[in-house]
Amino acid sequence: MEQSLVLGGRSINTVTVIGAGRSGLTAAKVLAKHGISVFLSDEKEPSDQAKTVLNELEISFEINGHTARALESDLLVISPGMDWQHPFLKQARNSQKPIWGELELGFRLCPSQHIIAITGTNGKSTTTRLIAALLQTQGHHVAVGGNLGTPFCELLEEITPETWVVLEVSSFQLESVQNFHPYIGVWLNLTPDHLDRHQNMDQYRKLKQRLFAHQTPQDHAVLGEVTLDIDYSGRIHRINPDEIKLDGIAQHQRQNLSVALKAAQLADPRCRLEDIDWKKVIQRPHCLEYVDTVNNIAFYNDSKATNPEATIAALESFKGQGPLCVLLGGESKNTDPTNLARYIASHKHVAQVITFGPFAGYWNNALHQTGFEHIESVVHLNESLFRLNSQIRTCVLSPAGSSFDQFPNYQARGDAFKQAVKSL
Numbered sequence: 001m002e003q004s005l006v007l008g009g010r011s012i013n014t015v016t017v018i019g020a021g022r023s024g025l026t027a028a029k030v031l032a033k034h035g036i037s038v039f040l041s042d043e044k045e046p047s048d049q050a051k052t053v054l055n056e057l058e059i060s061f062e063i064n065g066h067t068a069r070a071l072e073s074d075l076l077v078i079s080p081g082m083d084w085q086h087p088f089l090k091q092a093r094n095s096q097k098p099i100w101g102e103l104e105l106g107f108r109l110c111p112s113q114h115i116i117a118i119t120g121t122n123g124k125s126t127t128t129r130l131i132a133a134l135l136q137t138q139g140h141h142v143a144v145g146g147n148l149g150t151p152f153c154e155l156l157e158e159i160t161p162e163t164w165v166v167l168e169v170s171s172f173q174l175e176s177v178q179n180f181h182p183y184i185g186v187w188l189n190l191t192p193d194h195l196d197r198h199q200n201m202d203q204y205r206k207l208k209q210r211l212f213a214h215q216t217p218q219d220h221a222v223l224g225e226v227t228l229d230i231d232y233s234g235r236i237h238r239i240n241p242d243e244i245k246l247d248g249i250a251q252h253q254r255q256n257l258s259v260a261l262k263a264a265q266l267a268d269p270r271c272r273l274e275d276i277d278w279k280k281v282i283q284r285p286h287c288l289e290y291v292d293t294v295n296n297i298a299f300y301n302d303s304k305a306t307n308p309e310a311t312i313a314a315l316e317s318f319k320g321q322g323p324l325c326v327l328l329g330g331e332s333k334n335t336d337p338t339n340l341a342r343y344i345a346s347h348k349h350v351a352q353v354i355t356f357g358p359f360a361g362y363w364n365n366a367l368h369q370t371g372f373e374h375i376e377s378v379v380h381l382n383e384s385l386f387r388l389n390s391q392i393r394t395c396v397l398s399p400a401g402s403s404f405d406q407f408p409n410y411q412a413r414g415d416a417f418k419q420a421v422k423s424l
Contacts, residue, residue: 101176106152120188303414330401
């Protein structure tokens with residue numbers, strides 16, 4: 001049975017989707033399926049694949065900017081990549097045009113109320129995967145997605161009222177939520193990140209807390225290293241990572257396991273860590289991924305570490321493994337490198353730092369201020385492998401910055417590193 005789209009008691013008949021990326025195309029498909037007249041607007045030329053989809057759905061679209069036509073619809077649906085402060089969105093808000101993100105649209109159309117949403121600066125993907133794995137061991141049908149890779153709207157076809165929906169949620173997605181609220185909201189941590197978009201830490205914190213803003217007294221909040229400073233009507237649960245009695249695991253992963261177990265047990269008390277291969281779940285490409293050992297040096301790819309705190313967590317994992325070299329680079333996103341620089345200077349297992357790319361000087365300056373001297377700088381990432389000190393036994397790419405200075409995404413950066421290691 002088709003579902004109608006209703007906002008404030010008013011039916012939505014026409015929608016403009018902003019952006020022809022994966023989430024935008026998914027939203028357009030879902031809306032068209034529900035009989036909504038869709039118009040798509042993008043600042044760039046859509047891919048050939050996107051054009052094929054739009055033509056098959058008979059959806060008209062514009063490129064190279066957002067015209068007045070884009071404001072003629074009853075509703076705008078935007079992708080996470082569109083900054084909430086974009087001039088076009090400011091214009092839309094001034095005209096009282098309702099704006100939803102793809103996450104909000106998925107929530108409005110979702111047939112299940114069993115939604116678990118995970119946010120935080122670091123560890124979101126790991127915790128999302130752990131929760132899904134725990135629920136699956138008890139026979140639950142689980143749909144996993146969000147910022148993890150599969151847009152919420154793309155999951156709708158497989159979701160039934162009994163499905164547990166486990167979503168990784170980013171601050172970019174939370175900018176545009178209206179009524180979205182999970183049955184179980186998880187907030188892992190908060191450290192500086194994306195400040196090039198969110199202006200300051202106060203704004204970043206407020207965005208993260210939007211995950212809980214519309215929860216009801218029947219809903220739950222599972223909190224890691226954070227506290228709520230909003231009026232909250234749900235039930236708050238704290239975790240104790242030390243309760244996870246497992247050997248050979250870094251502290252940040254211990255917290256991820258603890259949070260995941262608490263959230264899963266709120267959904268089903270039968271969930272146990274012993275029932276999943278948690279080591280396999282937390283190991284994934286570009287996240288402390290072992291690449292190879294060449295000339296007695298073990299190489300690890302941690303390209304997903306795109307902020308200083310993620311790099312600190314990675315370096316903590318290598319304590320006791322001999323002299324280590326860390327490769328730093330990428331755009332800073334207006335984060336403060338001071339804590340990372342101090343960590344490197346005060347921990348002897350970090351014997352060398354090699355910085356790469358256009359932002360090398362940014363990382364170099366922070367390290368020099370601590371007195372750390374074992375620094376090399378290169379233009380390209382692959383050059384760093386030929387500048388390793390003779391005593392180094394572990395080399396980890398854990399950049400602490402985003403990849404967009406030299407690569408389209410962190411996956412491409414990690415793949416380039418792995419290829420460089422293989423070429424040795």
